[in-house]
Amino acid sequence: MPDKTILSAKDLDFFYGPAQALRHITANIPANQVTAFIGPSGCGKSTFLRTINRMNDLIPIARVTGSLTFHGRDIYAPGVDVTALRRQIGMVFQKPNPFPMSVYDNVAYGPRTHGTCDRAKLDAIVEDSLRAAAIWDEVKDRLKKSALSLSGGQQQRVCIARALAVRPEVLLMDEATSALDPISTAKIEDLILELRERFTIIMVTHNMQQAARISDKTAFFLMGELIEYTATERLFSMPRDKRTEDYITGRFG
Amino acid sequence: MTKRKPAEVSMQILFLLCGLVAVAFVLLITAYLIAAGLPAIRQVGLASFLFGRTWDSTNETDPRFGILPLILTSVYGAAGAIVVGVPIGLLTAIFLAKAAPPRLAGLLRPAVSLLAGIPSVVYGLVGMCVLVPALRAWLNLPAGDSLLAAILVLAVMILPSVIDLSAAALEAVPKEYEEASLALGATEPETWFRVSVPAAKSGIAAAVALGIGRAIGEAMAILMVAGNVANMPSLLRSVRFLTTGIAIEMNYAAPGSLQRQALFSIGLVLFLFIMLINILLSLTVKRGKEV
Amino acid sequence: MARMRWPSPRRGLFNAVLRLLLWLSAALTGGLLVAIVCYVCYRGLPGLSWQFLSSAESILQGTAGILPSIFNTLYVIILSLLIVLPLGVGAAVYLTEYARSRRLTAMIEFAAETLAGIPSMIYALVGVILFCTALGLQKTLLAGSLTLAIMTLPTIVRATQESLKTVPKAYREGALGLGAGKWRMIRTVVLPSSVDGIVTGCILAAGRVVGETAVLMYTAGLSTAMQDFSTIQGLMKASGSTLTVALYVYAKERADFAAAFSVATVLLFLTVLINLAASLAGKCLRRG
Numbered sequence: 001m002p003d004k005t006i007l008s009a010k011d012l013d014f015f016y017g018p019a020q021a022l023r024h025i026t027a028n029i030p031a032n033q034v035t036a037f038i039g040p041s042g043c044g045k046s047t048f049l050r051t052i053n054r055m056n057d058l059i060p061i062a063r064v065t066g067s068l069t070f071h072g073r074d075i076y077a078p079g080v081d082v083t084a085l086r087r088q089i090g091m092v093f094q095k096p097n098p099f100p101m102s103v104y105d106n107v108a109y110g111p112r113t114h115g116t117c118d119r120a121k122l123d124a125i126v127e128d129s130l131r132a133a134a135i136w137d138e139v140k141d142r143l144k145k146s147a148l149s150l151s152g153g154q155q156q157r158v159c160i161a162r163a164l165a166v167r168p169e170v171l172l173m174d175e176a177t178s179a180l181d182p183i184s185t186a187k188i189e190d191l192i193l194e195l196r197e198r199f200t201i202i203m204v205t206h207n208m209q210q211a212a213r214i215s216d217k218t219a220f221f222l223m224g225e226l227i228e229y230t231a232t233e234r235l236f237s238m239p240r241d242k243r244t245e246d247y248i249t250g251r252f253g
Numbered sequence: 254m255t256k257r258k259p260a261e262v263s264m265q266i267l268f269l270l271c272g273l274v275a276v277a278f279v280l281l282i283t284a285y286l287i288a289a290g291l292p293a294i295r296q297v298g299l300a301s302f303l304f305g306r307t308w309d310s311t312n313e314t315d316p317r318f319g320i321l322p323l324i325l326t327s328v329y330g331a332a333g334a335i336v337v338g339v340p341i342g343l344l345t346a347i348f349l350a351k352a353a354p355p356r357l358a359g360l361l362r363p364a365v366s367l368l369a370g371i372p373s374v375v376y377g378l379v380g381m382c383v384l385v386p387a388l389r390a391w392l393n394l395p396a397g398d399s400l401l402a403a404i405l406v407l408a409v410m411i412l413p414s415v416i417d418l419s420a421a422a423l424e425a426v427p428k429e430y431e432e433a434s435l436a437l438g439a440t441e442p443e444t445w446f447r448v449s450v451p452a453a454k455s456g457i458a459a460a461v462a463l464g465i466g467r468a469i470g471e472a473m474a475i476l477m478v479a480g481n482v483a484n485m486p487s488l489l490r491s492v493r494f495l496t497t498g499i500a501i502e503m504n505y506a507a508p509g510s511l512q513r514q515a516l517f518s519i520g521l522v523l524f525l526f527i528m529l530i531n532i533l534l535s536l537t538v539k540r541g542k543e544v
Numbered sequence: 545m546a547r548m549r550w551p552s553p554r555r556g557l558f559n560a561v562l563r564l565l566l567w568l569s570a571a572l573t574g575g576l577l578v579a580i581v582c583y584v585c586y587r588g589l590p591g592l593s594w595q596f597l598s599s600a601e602s603i604l605q606g607t608a609g610i611l612p613s614i615f616n617t618l619y620v621i622i623l624s625l626l627i628v629l630p631l632g633v634g635a636a637v638y639l640t641e642y643a644r645s646r647r648l649t650a651m652i653e654f655a656a657e658t659l660a661g662i663p664s665m666i667y668a669l670v671g672v673i674l675f676c677t678a679l680g681l682q683k684t685l686l687a688g689s690l691t692l693a694i695m696t697l698p699t700i701v702r703a704t705q706e707s708l709k710t711v712p713k714a715y716r717e718g719a720l721g722l723g724a725g726k727w728r729m730i731r732t733v734v735l736p737s738s739v740d741g742i743v744t745g746c747i748l749a750a751g752r753v754v755g756e757t758a759v760l761m762y763t764a765g766l767s768t769a770m771q772d773f774s775t776i777q778g779l780m781k782a783s784g785s786t787l788t789v790a791l792y793v794y795a796k797e798r799a800d801f802a803a804a805f806s807v808a809t810v811l812l813f814l815t816v817l818i819n820l821a822a823s824l825a826g827k828c829l830r831r832g
Contacts, residue, residue, distance in 0.1 A: 053436060058432075058435070083439065083440050084438065087437070087438030090437065093429060093432065093433065095429060097427070097429035097430060097432070099434070099448055099451075099452070100430070101451065109437065109448075110438065110439075113437060113438065113439045113443055113447070115552060159433070162433070163437065261725045261726055261727050264726075265642055265726070265727070267634065268638035268642055272638035272639060272648075272652045274635060275652055275656045275659060275697055275701065276652055278655070278694050279658050279659060281674070282666070282670050282694075285674060286666070289673055341569045342569075344566050344569035344570070345570045348569060348570040352566045353570065357570075360574075361573070363819065364573070364574050364577045366819055367815060367819050368573070368576070368577050370751055370755065370815040370819055371755070371811075372754065372755035372756075372757065372815070373755065373757060374788045374792050374808075375791070375808045375811055375812065376580075378804055378805065379583060379808075381795065382587075409576060412576075416573065440555075440559050442559050442562035442566075469663070470662075470663025470665065471663070472663065472664060472758045473757045473788075476796075477796060496663060496665040500668075503668070503762050504762065508677075516669075520665070523663065523665065527661055528658070531657065534661075535657065
C-alpha cells in the first residue's frame with residue numbers, strides 16, 4: 001500500500017529575524033503513521049514542528065518562505081484560518097500543561113471553544129478522549145478535581161486527551177515524554193502506537209531509542225537542514241549520510 | 254572565639270526597633286481609636302449607633318447619632334465603584350498585558366500610574382465642576398451632588414489599582430497555558446478570556462479587594478461631589494459616607510463634646526471595615542500563592 | 545478535505561466584539577487621563593502667573609498667591625521624609641538582613657501592610673488625638689509631617705526591601721568572608737547597592753505626601769499666610785495649608801474655582817514630575 005501524503009513541505013525556509021533556523025526543508029509526511037524528528041538540540045526539529053500548526057506565528061520576528069501544504073492546501077496562504085488549522089493539527093507540549101481547571105473542563109475546553117455546548121455531547125467527547133488517551137480508568141472518579149493534582153504522566157495523558165477532544169487529524173508531539181518518568185513514558189509510547197490507527201502522529205524526540213521503537217519514518221535534522229528522511233528501520237540500520245551515522249552511533253550530539 | 258563587638262549588637266537592636274515601629278504604630282492606632290471611639294458608642298448604645306437611621310449631631314434639644322445611612326452609603330458607594338470600575342479596569346488590564354502593541358502599552362502604562370498619582374482633591378474638583386453639573390442637566394435633578402456622582406468619581410479613582418494588580422497577575426500566567434489553548438484552535442481573545450483570566454483569578458480578586466478598600470477609604474474627592482447630607486442612600490440623592498461623615502464635622506465639633514466623640518466612633522467603625530477587607534485581601538493573596 | 549475557514553460567523557463576531565471591548569476600555573482609561581489633564585490645564589493655566597506662584601494671597605489687593613502653600617508642601621515633604629527614612633530603611637534592613645524568626649517577620653510585614661491599607665481619614669483622626677492633642681503640638685505642619693511619616697512608612701519599607709532582596713548573595717559573602725561584621729557589611733556593601741530602591745521609595749513617598757489632603761487639613765491647619773521658616777521656633781510652630789489643602793479651601797469654601805484650577809494645574813505638574821523622577825530613578829540608579 002503506497003503512503004498517502006498528508007503534509008508536504010517544499011523548499012521551506014524559516015527565519016528568526018536575520019537568523020535562519022530552517023533551510024530548504026522538503027519532505028512528505030504520510031498519513032496514519034508515526035513520523036519522528038531527531039537531531040541535536042538547536043537543529044530545527046522543534047521549529048519545523050511548530051511551523052506545521054503555525055505556533056511560530058506567535059513570534060513577531062518569525063518569517064516563513066517556501067511552501068507547506070496540508071491535504072494539498074498551503075498552510076501559509078493568505079486567508080487561512082489558523083484556528084481551524086490548529087483544530088485539525090493538534091499539539092502536545094514538552095512539559096505537561098493542563099489548565100488550572102478540572103480534568104473535565106480541560107478536556108471539554110477545545111470542543112466548547114469550537115461551539116459544542118450540549119452537556120450530553122460533551123460528556124461523550126470527554127469520555128471518548130480520556131479512553132483514547134488511556135487515562136479514563138485512572139481519572140473517571142475525579143473528573144471534577146483539578147488537573148494539577150494529577151501526577152506528571154497523568155497530566156500529560158490528560159493533555160493528549162485534551163488535544164484529541166477536538167478530533168484532529170494530525171497530532172504533533174514536541175518531546176512529549178522528555179519530562180516524564182520511564183513508566184509514564186512507556187505508557188505514552190504504547191498509547192502512540194494505538195493512536196496511529198486513527199491519527200497521523202509527528203513527534204520530536206531527543207531520544208533515539210524512542211524514535212527507533214515507535215516511529216515508522218524518521219527524519220534527521222542538523223543545523224536547520226533535513227539531512228536524511230526515510231523509513232525508521234533503514235535510517236537506523238544503514239544511514240546514507242555520514243552525519244546521520246555519526247549521530248546515531250553517538251559520535252556527536 | 255571573639256566576642257561580638259558592641260557596635261554590632263547595638264546596631265542589630267536598633268534595626269529591630271525600627272522593624273517594631275510599624276507594629277507599634279498599628280497597635281497605637283488601634284488602641285487610640287478604640288479608646289476614643291468607645292465612649293460615644295457606650296453613651297448612644299451600640300445598636301442605636303450602628304442601626305439608627307438618623308444622624309443629627311447638631312440638634313441642640315435632641316441630637317441623634319445613628320450611622321446606618323453612613324454605613325450603607327459607604328457599602329453602596331464601594332459596590333457601585335466596583336461595578337463600574339472593575340469591568341473597565343480588568344478589560345484595560347487584559348489589553349495592557351496581552352492585546353496591546355508594545356508601543357501602545359509603553360504609553361498606557363505611565364498613563365495609568367499618572368492616573369494613580371493625581372491627588373484626590375483634583376478628582377474632586379473636576380467632579381465638582383464637570384460631573385455634578387452634567388448629571389444635574391442630563392437627569393433633570395435639582396442638584397447633581399449625589400451618590401451617583403460619588404460612585405463615578407470613585408470608579409475612576411480605583412481604576413489604576415485594579416489595572417495595575419490585574420495586569421501583573423495576567424502577565425504572570427504561564428505561557429504554556431496560553432500556548433495549549435492556541436494549539437487547540439482557540440483564538441487569542443478566547444484564550445485571554447477563558448484561560449488567562451481564570452488562571453489569574455486570585456490576583457484579580459486581590460485587585461478587586463484593594464479597589465474596595467480604596468473606595469471605602471476615600472474621603473476628599475467624594476466630600477466634594479456627594480452633597481454630604483446624611484440621607485439613607487439613594488442613587489440620585491445627596492449622601493454622606495463614613496469618611497465624609499467624619500470629615501465634614503471634624504473642624505467644628507467642640508473638643509470633648511459627644512459630637513466629636515461620635516466622630517471618633519465613626520472612625521472606629523471605618524477602621525474595622527478596612528481591617529476586615531485587609532484580612533480578606535491577605536487571605537486571597539495567600540490562597541492564590543498556594544494553588 | 546481540509547476545512548480551513550472560519551468555523552462560524554458567530555464566533556468571528558464574538559472575537560471581534562471581545563477585541564473591540566479591550567480597545568474601548570483602554571481608550572476610555574487613556575481618554576479619561578487626557579480629558580482630566582486637558583480640562584484642568586484649560587481652566588487653570590490662564591490664572592497661572594508668576595505673581596500667583598511667587599506671592600502670598602493679599603486680601604487688600606484682592607490677588608491670589610500660593611507661595612506659602614508651596615513652601616508648606618516642601619516643608620512637609622522634607623520633614624516627613626527625614627522622619628520616615630531612617631525608620632523605614634532600618635525596618636527593611638532588619639527584615640531582610642537580620643530577622644530569623646519567621647513569626648516576627650510575618651508580624652512586621654502584616655503591620656506594614658495594615659498601615660498601607662488604612663485610609664487617610666483614620667490617619668487624620670490619629671494625628672489629631674496623638675500629635676495635636678496628646679503631644680500638645682496643636683495644628684502644625686510638624687504634627688502633619690509626623691502623621692504622614694507613619695502613613696508613608698510602608699512605602700519606604702517595601703521599596704527598600706525589594707531593592708535589598710536583589711543585592712546578590714555573593715556581595716554579602718564577599719564582605720563577610722573578608723572578616724567584616726554584619727553592620728559593616730550592610731553599611732559598606734548592601735546599602736550602597738540598594739540606593740535605587742531607597743530613592744524610588746522616597747520619590748513615591750513624596751508623591752503620597754503631595755497628594756494627601758485629609759490628614760493635613762485636620763492636623764496642619766488651613767492658613768494661607770506666609771509662615772516663618774527661619775527659626776527653630778518658627779519651624780516648630782508653622783501651621784498652614786499645603787497645595788492640596790489650599791485647592792480644597794479655594795474650591796469648597798470660597799468657590800474661587802479659577803484659583804482652585806490653577807492650584808490643580810500646579811499639582812498635576814508636580815505629579816508628572818514625580819512619576820518621571822520615579823521611573824528615571826529606577827532606570828538610572830540601577831547598579832550596572
